[in-house]
Amino acid sequence: MRKKTIILFLTMGALMLSGCNTRIGNTTQQTTDSSTTSSSSINEADTSNMFSDRDKEVGYDESESVTISLADNNSSCESDAVSITENTITIKDEGTYILSGSLSDGMVIVEAEDTDKVQIVLNGASISNDQSAALYVRSADKVFVTTVSGTENTLEHSGSSYTAIDENNIDAAIFSKSDLTLNGEGTLTVTAQEGHGIVSKDDLVLTSGTYVITSASHGLSGKDSVRIANGTYTIVSGKDGIHAQNKDDSSSGFVYLAGGTYTISAGDDGIHAASNVTISDGKIDITQSYEGIEGLSIDIAGGEISVLASDDGINAAGGNDSSSSEGFQGGDDQFASTEDAYIQISSGVLHVNASGDGIDSNGDITVSGGETYVSGPTNDGNGSLDYNGSAQITGGIFAASGSSGMAQNFDSSSTQGTIMVNIDEQEGNTEISLLDSSSTELLSWTAEKQYSSIIISTPEIQQGETYTITAGTADQSVTMDSLVYGSNAQGEMPGNNGGERGDMKGGDMQGGPWNRQPDADMKKPQGSAPPDAPSGSK
Structure with missing residues (x-):
């Protein structure tokens, strides 16, 4: 939630949409068993390259696999590729390893060639460790963790801190320095109790x-990506x-969700990426x-998404929260458009x-499809739709x-009719x-909270x-003299663009501030900004 100053002369003309609906993706390259990313924004067309x-x-061939039986101070394995020291199991070579049994205070380490x-x-399998990770991938090209159908498996850090065992800062129940893939038909x-649930560097x-993750910090965390x-x-x-973030490479640190069922209760952001979030x-x-969902850029191209947020629901370029200090800095001008920031909604139901802004972009917003329903803020310092660049609905x-x-x-770059009216509080x-x-x-839809402003856009509005x-x-009639009714994109009061400003039945709005034309000396030429105000100020 950004602190805002009300400026009557709103100017978005200089920040009309410039190719936003084509700025969707990047090139992503992946070999058969590993993946690398070359940019921060992912297109749904790149799905095949993500996995x-x-x-x-x-599946796996049990006859070609190594069996490891876990037991406190009595674990066993017949392979030379595995070493056992008390409750520490170290896997040193390529292959498939089947783990069963339990360690009440143990650890599995993968230390293979790169x-x-x-x-x-x-x-x-059940492994608990009160001083470090239950599973630690120190070195390998890639590690796959597979759960067997019908099984219950547990990996836990049960302590209040992590004790260093090497130069790596282990801070998760599952911690990997290499690419890490989890799959299977069982439950993990x-x-x-401290740190993160699953981390890949x-x-x-x-x-x-099926995954049940409880963590003091991030649930799932990938340095280059979470896919x-x-x-x-x-x-x-x-x-x-x-959470995805690479402090050393701003082109990495993205989240890509192509499917799945999620229930997320987060102390900070539900989904956070330092670069792009794509949900297909x-x-x-x-x-x-x-x-709820935060990234420098956000593409929603499908799915059923429900967000409950104490601040912004969908936020491009970060907000005033703890993760923003790790991911992206706001700079001196809180109202300036942020380069590469955008939200694009092309499909799905959202x-x-x-409690803060509903849909908030420090850059552009583009809606070209899907269904989006927002129950926005009840305070006057935020809006259900908020942008610093351009907002277009097609x-x-x-x-x-x-x-x-x-x-x-x-704004007026929209090609689909859109109506905004302000009313007595309901x-x-x-x-x-x-x-x-x-x-x-x-x-027809039901607003979940009190409101005094409504935005509606459907293909039927002509x-x-x-x-x-x-x-x-309350009820109000409007005539669409243009495709945008109630636009404040060019410094006009909401309710003054396009169509009659009808009386509010059930609310004494006639002659109110949203139902009269601003005085001539209050108007600004199209595309201009107040003196000393940044372009795109709100």
Whole structure:
């Protein structure tokens, strides 16, 4: 949630959308069993490059595998590729290793060659460690952790701190210095009483399986990326539920979700990426968060997403939270557009309930499809839609309610009709409907909180037609003299662009501030900014 100053002369003309709907992706390259990323933004068309066949493979040849039986001070293995020292099991060579049994205070270490690929099969395995990680990948090309169908497996850091065992800063129940993939048909419970749940200092990939993750810090964390193809995830985290960040390479640190079912309760952000977040499919329920989904850029191209946030619901370029200090800095001008920041919604169904801004971009916003419903802030310091660059809608359904204090509509670059009206404050859990001139209902949804501003855009809204919005005890008729009604993109008061400013039945709005034309000396030429104000100021 950014502190904001109300400036009457809003100017977005100089920041009209410039190729935003084509700035979707980057080139991503991956070999058969490993992946590298060459840019920070991922396109849904790159799905095949996100996951290798090996990432998805959950099978193994038991006759060609090494069996490791876990038991406190009595673990056993017949292979020379495995060394056992008390409760520390070290895997030193490429191959598949099947683990079963339990260690109440132990550790499995992978210390293979940098060219080796290692598969660890969890077949009813339970490992707890109160001083370090339960599973530590010190070296390998790539490690695969596979859960066997029908099995319950547990990896836990049970202590209040981590004791260094080498030069690496181990701080997770599962900690990997190499690319790490998790898959399978069983269940893996990961608990970190301190630190993170699962960490990879390269790419973290999950393609199948059921995961229950409880952590003091981040739930899932990848330095270069977190990529998830499918699976079921229940994450309770003290910080971000899913986190990706590479402090040394700003082109890395992305999150890519191609499917899966998620329930995330986060002390900080539900999903956080220092660069791009892409969601192309899946069912995501963020039940608690500071900011729901945060990244420098965000592409929503599918899925069913529900977000509950105490600050911004969907935020491009970061906000005033603890993770922003790790990921991206806001700079001196809190109202200036941030380079490469954008939110693009092209498909899917998105429900946002935010106490801060509902959909917030420090750059551009583009909506070309899908269904987006926002129950935005009740305070006047935020808006259900907030942007520092340009906001364009060309398709889909967008419906938002919230406070009128900082309300913004889509701008004049939009090719689909959009309406913003401000009304007397209405109670939450009231129905909002859009009717055409024949009283046919075009859209109806229920606002979850109090509101005094409404934004509606649907493909049915046409220039020249008259529509009625009913909201609780209020209703208002508007005539679409242009495609954007109630635009503040060129310094106009909300409710003054396009169409009649009808009386509010059930609310004494006639002659109110949103129903009269601003005085001539209050207007600014199109595209201009107030003296000494940055372009794009709000």
